[in-house]
Amino acid sequence: MPELRSLEIFYWVAQLRSFRGAAERLNTTQPAVSQRIAALEAELGVRLLDRGARSVVTTAQGRRLLDYAERMLRLRAEMLEAIAGAEAVGGVLRLGVAETIVHTWLSRFIERAHALFPAVTLDIEVDVTPNLRTGLVGHTLDLAFLMGPVAEPSIANLPLCRYPLAFAASPRLPLGPGPVTIDALLGWPIITYPRSTRPTMELLAALRMPGAAAPRLFASTSLATILRMARDGIGISVIPPVVAARELADGTLCLVATDITPPAVAFTASWPTGPEEGLARRLAELAQSVAAAAGHA
Amino acid sequence: MPELRSLEIFYWVAQLRSFRGAAERLNTTQPAVSQRIAALEAELGVRLLDRGARSVVTTAQGRRLLDYAERMLRLRAEMLEAIAGAEAVGGVLRLGVAETIVHTWLSRFIERAHALFPAVTLDIEVDVTPNLRTGLVGHTLDLAFLMGPVAEPSIANLPLCRYPLAFAASPRLPLGPGPVTIDALLGWPIITYPRSTRPTMELLAALRMPGAAAPRLFASTSLATILRMARDGIGISVIPPVVAARELADGTLCLVATDITPPAVAFTASWPTGPEEGLARRLAELAQSVAAAAGHA
C-alpha cells in the first residue's frame, strides 16, 4: 500500500524531472529518493519513470499516477488546514521579493504573515525580478513578489500594486525650474533598474527620440544604490517616489517635472501551482490586502 | 504529516466505534491502534475520539477528519486500480452466501472471480440471511449474497436473481393426481426455511386460512436437510425448484401442483459502502452477470 510520503516523493521527482532536485526539495538525500521510487514501482508492479542519461521522464502510467498523487497531496493539505487550522500550517516558505517591495510594505506583510501563520518560517530572498522568475519556475521559490505577471502555465499570479515611476534628482543639479525637456534630461545619466527589466525597457523606448543621443544608463539592481547615486548628483533617477519618501521629505532628492510620463511598474504575487500551493496562495492574498491597505493598490 | 496508514486506522476506529474492532479488521493488535490514534491526535494537535467507558465516539473534529479520511482512502483505492489494474487488487474479501446460492451459481461465480481478480482471496461463509445481514452491518463481511435488499443506509444492494418457490414432495406421499387443495396441503408439515426469513413469513401468511388449522412448520437453515426431509416423506417442502434439480430429475422429489402460488425469494448482492467498496462492488456486478447468465435473473 503506497503511503503518502512515497507519492509526495514521486510527485516532486516527476515535477522536477530529477531525483536530485526532489531530494533537495524534500530535504533528504538522493539515494533515499531512488529507494522510495524503486519501492513504489515494485509495489505497483509498474514502471513509472524512464531514467534517461540526462533526463527523467514519466511513463504513461507515471503520468496517470502523477495526477492521483497531486489530488491526494492536495486533499491532505486541505485536510490539514481544515482540522488543525491555520496555526498548525507549518514549514518553510521560500519567498522571493523584489527590492522595491522591501522598501514599501514588506515588513508589514511579514508581521501579518507571522501573526496568521505562526508556525511558518519565511525564508526571504531579495533579488531582481528575472532571477525571482527563474526561482519560481525552478521551484526554488514558493512565492515571489515581483514585477509580474509571470506568463508561465504553471505559475499563478495575483496583482499586488502599481507604482508610477518618476524622475527624481538631487536639488543641486542645475535643472532650473519648470518642466525639463527630454533633451535636457538626456544630458544626464539615467539611474534606474537594470536594462533587463520591463520598466527600464519601456522607459528607454519612450526616451529614444529620433536624432537625439541615446540616453546614458546607470543601472543598478540595488534601489539603495540608485538613490545614493541620485543624491550624489551623478544623474537623474527614475524610481517609484514611494521608495524615496525619506529623501523627498528631507530634500536630498526632488521630483523633476518633465513633459514625458515614465511607465509604471506593476507587481504581482506569483507562485507555482501544485498540491501545496495552499499556503502560497493564502500568503499571496494576504500580500494583496497588505498592499491595498498600504494604499498602493 | 499524517500517513495514509494512520488515516486508515482512524477511519476504521471511527466507523466501528471500537479500537479492538479496528485492530481485528486491520489484522493488527489493539495497542498498535491505540498508538497510531494517539500519534495522529498529537500530530494534528486535536482530540479526535472521546473514549467513553464502553463506547468510542468521534469528536466534531474527528467527524471532519473522518470525511477527509474516507475521501483519501477512496482516492487511493481508485488510484490502485487505475495504475496497477484489476490483477493487482489484492487482499481478502469476506463473502457471506445464503445456502440457496451455493446450490445454484456460486461455483461459477468463484471461478470467474478468481479469473478476474487472481490476487484476491475469497473467505466464504455460508449462513442464513439474518446472520449475513448482521455480518454486513458489523463489518465482519465485505459482501454477501442474501435475501435482500438490506435496508440500511450504509449498505448498498444490487439485485441478483429471483427464484419462484414451489411445493415439492416425495412421490410416495399419497397426494393423488391433480392440484392439491390448501386443506390437503395443511395435512402435511411444511418443510422450508426458518420462520425468521421473509419468504417463510409470506408463505405462512398465504397459508393461514380462516378456520383452518395452523400449518405445521419444519424449519431448517440447511437446504440439504430440507431436501432430505422431503425425500424421506416427512412433509412437503417449499423450495426454489432450481436447488433441487437433481432430486426432481431422478424422481426422488416431485413438484406438487396447488391452487396457491408460494412467494418468490429475491436475492441481492449487498455490501457496506465505504472507501474500499470498490472490490465488493465489482464482485457484486460480477455476481449479477453470473446470475443473469445462469438464467435466474
Added chain:
DNA sequence: AGAGGTTACGGGCAGCGTAAGGATC
C-alpha cells in the same frame, strides 16, 4: 469478573545517510 483502552517494554525492520559503483555526455 470481564470487556476495552492505556501504558510499558523489547525486538524487528523499514528507511535514511554515507560511500562506492556505473552509465552517459
Added chain:
DNA sequence: GATCCTTACGCTGCCCGTAACCTCT
C-alpha cells in the same frame, strides 16, 4: 571528467506485538 542515478551497507528510530495495568459495568 562531470553529472546523475544506482547499489551497498550500517545504523537509527519507528512501529508492532506481548504483557501488565487501569477503569468502568
